[in-house]
Amino acid sequence: MDEAGEKITLRQMQIFLAAVESRSFNRAAEKLSLSPPAVSMQMSRLAEALGATLFVKDGRSVQPTQTATALVPYAERLAETLREAVHVVEQMQGRLDNQVRVAMVSTARNFGPQLVQQFLRQRPAAQVEISIANRDGVIAQLQEDRADLALMGRPPRRIEVTAHQFAKHPYVLISNPEHPLTRFRRIRRADLVMHRFLVRESGSGTRMVHEHFFREAGLPLPPAQEMDSNANIKQAVMANMGLAFLSAHTIALERQAGKLSVLSVDGMPQLRDWFVVYPRRKTLGPAAREFRDFVTTDGPAFMRQFFGEDYGAE
Template identity: 35%
Template sequence: MITKLRDVTIRQLRALASVAAGGSVTAAANKLHLTQPAVTLQLRNLQQLCGLPLLQRTSEGMTLTPAGQELYTLFERIEAAIDSCATSLDMITGRTGGRISIGAVSTAKYFVPFAISAFSKLHPGMDISLTIVNRQDIRQALRGYALDLAIMGHPPPDIELDTHLIGDHPHVVIAPTGHRLANASGLTAVDLAHEKFLSRKPGSGTRFLMEQFFEKSNLEPQIGMEMSSNETIKQAVIAGLGIAFISAHTVAVELREGRMITLDITGLPIIRQWFVVRKKDKVLLPPAQEMLDFLVANGKEFLPQAPIGRVR
């Protein structure tokens, strides 16, 4: 079996990956600019080398079998290695100072660009790619070796990662400046029981933290509206549509400008952390390693400073 696997080609693996992504041979053929018989031949040859079924038909299209998933993982590692090699060759020939691929969850967009800007001034020849997506997409990109580094608050436990602390990530309750509780101190969850909360949809990290906070008092927050982004929530709070439990880093500017306030609530802010992570078996080229070292040493400096109260 080992000998046969050494005959596997990148064309065969790309055919398998394309079918898995598109759910059909037709979709794979379109993506690869090949005919359907050509894709089918690649898959047949690959399956003969492995001696195991690689795909199965379902009501939602063709999906990978366990053996197919193993080969898909191999494909991802090979593609990552090819990209790393291309970067190394570009560095050798002087075409670039190196490429770095960074992913960050959406809340991190309030500080990560500033950190990258500072790094770029120290290393002007480097080509840096920044992708802002949700936590699930970051997880998939890490698993598939697509990212050198990722910046997030909750590293996925099912992936072996090297994890480095950047700094604290506080969460607060914000309200419009004229809110009835604006001047109150030592509030509790009970005092907020009748307030309308503007919130992200269930499944978001911030929503989960908010629900945990209320659970400690055996309460549930009243959700007035669910919104798709922190930016929309901020504007809705300023407009007086409700209050919100949110990352203090997303509202630092508005708080400093006096466009909204934080409520003085016992137990808040809730402090989480920011981390920069990389997949353990992802080989970092010198540019990415330099970025990692920079973020570990200096990342905390770029975290937004919001005027919030102390935990009581």
């Protein structure tokens, strides 16, 4: 290694990658729990060691130079090698044997924690970390190795995964119990176009069910207001602000309390599937493998018992 290479540290490369990503020394410092002067000093030392300018100021931001852009893949390779080395050491020491990180989409919060607890009764030594996020957030956790497995509906396409189906996932159309449509024994799809709906963000499972329901019949999409969570949608429907397609697994308590009604509509309920998903190239640790096997073997019976034999369908 030449003299310049001996002066460069892995920490400098980590700071460099954070600065390139955020285009700001201040934001890079915040991300790495450093002070902005410390980031600036380390980037100056790195530039000096390389004998090249890495960043140019652009107002309050910094822009990577052509040299910096060329350096990025090598810095990423170094950072990934370090992560892999640490991972191997931790595995050799047995620290990861009992750890499993489970991400779940927001709809799965209605049964996911209970499913995890059932697993822990069988494997009390396991250390399970759970996180709940929207679909994009869960996919990002899998992609960035911040989760070992995920409980979700339709498996992602932008990363290669192995997916095991373990339960049916019914979607239903809900309304306030006082809504005029509750008086009808069967409702045609065309009768719904004039009514106001509440929907999740584009790309979510419930949004896809909503759009497919009307487009499959060649009908225009009805007027709709977008909301950022199923909980907010439920509250709005209970306030009689509109109709909504939601997972039957998210409304069991509200139905029992008489706060929500499931409408009898042609083409509903629509059955999807629940999957336990993990990156195809990922080597699961012992606890993660046991959790995967538990979900695929015991998950179907758990879901039937938890939600009832009809899975919430009318």
